[in-house]
Amino acid sequence: MNVLEGRVWRFGDDIDTDLIVPGRYLMYDVPEIARHVMEGTRPGFADLVKQGDVIVAGDNFGSGSSREVAARALGEAGIVAVVAKSFSRIFFRNSINVGLVPVECPDAGVIQEGQTVRIDVDLGEVMIVDTGKLLASRSLPSEVSAIMEAGGLVDFLKTRIAGTGS
């Protein structure tokens, strides 16, 4: 989890969750939805993605609807991390909760499609492997990274309230 390396797919600013998962697919289960992920902005994207790939985007990634399946569908399609200049806060929380790594990187704009990036989550660093260029990213506060390290909120709460019921 702490160091991830993957091939880059580039997107712009304000990629909202209606573009990631259009409303007409919300009816279905995540594997079916994942076949249409990003269809609103790049039709056919799901066929191009391989397990371990990374999305790099501009500002306000994941804005709009709170639909968590947007983060889940990206993960199901193979995306392991999203590196963006900034995130919509609901998408940011959703990503942490479902195990998709959100990396806030103000200089994400210099990363190009097809390059490979190595993300060191703990160190707060994104390296463009092709050029060796290092970009700073924001490390997660410890309270939040604890949820991500547990594998998401369900597993995090399992360790906290297991057996206690309510």
Added chain:
Amino acid sequence: MGMTLAEKIIAGKAGLPEVSPDEIHWVDVDLAMIHDSGGPRRIWPMLDELGVRVWDPDRVVLVADHYVPAQDTGAAQILQTTRAFAAEFGISSFYEAEGIAHTLLVEKGHLRPGMLYVGGDSHTCTGGVLGCLALGMGSTDLFGVLATGRTWLRVPHTIRVDIEGSLQKGVTAKDVMLTMIGEKGMAGAVYRVLEFTGSGTAAMSVDERSVLTNMCAEIGAKTGLIASDETTVSHFEELGIQVDQGPSSDSDCKFLENWSYDASEMVPVVAQPHRHDDVVRAADIRNTPIGRAYIGACTGAKYADLAMAAEVLDGHRVAPGVILQVAPASAGALSRAMADGTAQILVAAGAQLLSTGCGACPGLGSGVLGPGEVCISTTSRNTRGRMGSPESKVYLGSAYTVAASAIAGEVIDPLSVMGTSV
């Protein structure tokens, strides 16, 4: 130094004397809302996985609003799961087909000033209209709240949005928000809370104010807030609920920024396809024929919006070739519109009345758009494909603007049919 309203509410729920922006705290949640789309069908399996029950069924409101009425068997099953969840976990505040969650929470008296309220929907921020901290989240966060009654928050900076003066005839809170979003961009307030103040805010009804807080989602804000005042207190009095005035920002608190707007300078505006921050004066739009006019959603089909549409449509007919659809935001709004003749005016003008619920706004219910269709809508988002086909186009405006455009058959400034008496 004093605290902002948002900081005060978080400090209270974190059990701390004070909090500062960017700190992370675990807080107690007063009320949680889930709906049919992101609620039971996603959350129930997680509760089962942990073997836990809902922490306090009396603090949970469940609303079926996205898939009502069922359009196919898939939607029907989602609604069945929703009902079964209410029964299994003893959620007595369960509404089906009575309206959209954000409108119902305000209308039915579930919110209180100073509350920390979390909802599984991005327009949860609407609730800030009653002086509570209303935060939208996703399904797993809501699972966490339902399981434990707690969640973590990053303390936000607050931007004060001071709206002074009076809106002119034909100009609405929707025009104020679209103008602001056009100026600041859809990422204009990411992670920030917008607290609305000033004589312009004070003069608005709860319905109109709720557009200010509702559309905080469209500017990227964490939420919107309006400290409770006389209008808030009388809203609760009408519901038979006694409330204290509730907390407000300290006079010596620190706002990150101050934004100022003169309400009297506002004009009707429209957001153009496919970005809700691509905003122009309605009067500057030329030669844009429409085939659909849609009055719906939590943003734009409350009673006040239906009344605005009726004011314009009274004595007129919708233009040939235009379909005007009205999906009231709640049964309460529809009842009121029926009682005072508003609904009759809409129907007489040629409006097609659709069921109460989220409808075509998220591209789910009745009235979704096909390829090539051009619509003007009172909803809040016009992202490509939001209301149906990716090849459709959606303009966003107030109920005045949508009704006037329906009569004209093209996008127009409502003042051109209402007259400018001011």
